[in-house]
Amino acid sequence: xxxxxxxxxxxxxxENLVGARRELADIGHQLAAAQLALDVARRPVENMRxxxxxxxxxxxxxxxxxxxxxxxxSKWIASGAETERPAVPLEMVNLERKSAALRKDAAIVRRSxxxxxxxxxx
Numbered sequence: 001x002x003x004x005x006x007x008x009x010x011x012x013x014x015e016n017l018v019g020a021r022r023e024l025a026d027i028g029h030q031l032a033a034a035q036l037a038l039d040v041a042r043r044p045v046e047n048m049r050x051x052x053x054x055x056x057x058x059x060x061x062x063x064x065x066x067x068x069x070x071x072x073x074s075k076w077i078a079s080g081a082e083t084e085r086p087a088v089p090l091e092m093v094n095l096e097r098k099s100a101a102l103r104k105d106a107a108i109v110r111r112s113x114x115x116x117x118x119x120x121x122x
Contacts (some may be wrong), residue, residue, distance in 0.1 A: 016017045051105050052110065058098050069086065
C-alpha cells in the first residue's frame with residue numbers, strides 16, 4: 001500500500017519500507033508491461049502511416065522529376081524544337097507506376113484509419 005501525500009512510508013524499524021519498495025517494483029513491472037502492450041498495439045497503425053508517408057514521398061519526388069522534365073521541354077521549345085524532343089526519363093515513368101500503386105494502398109489505409117478513429121469498425 002502506498003502512502004498518501006504527507007504520510008510516512010516507513011517506521012523507525014523500516015518495516016514498511018521493504019513493502020513499499022516491493023510495491024514500487026511491482027508497479028514498475030506493470031508499467032513496463034503496459035508500455036510494451038501499447039507499443040505492440042500501435043505497430044499496425046504505424047505501419048499503415050508508413051504507407052501514407054511513402055506515397056507522399058514518392059509523389060513529391062515525382063513532382064520534382066516532372067518539373068525538371070517540363071523545364072527541359074520548355075528549353076527545347078525555346079531553342080526552336082529542331083532536335084529530338086526530350087524523352088520522358090525512365091525513372092519518372094517508374095515513379096509514376098509506383099505512385100499509382102501506392103495511391104491505391106494509401107487510400108485504403110486512410111479509410112481504415114478513419115474508420116478506426118471514428119469507431120465505425122467496432
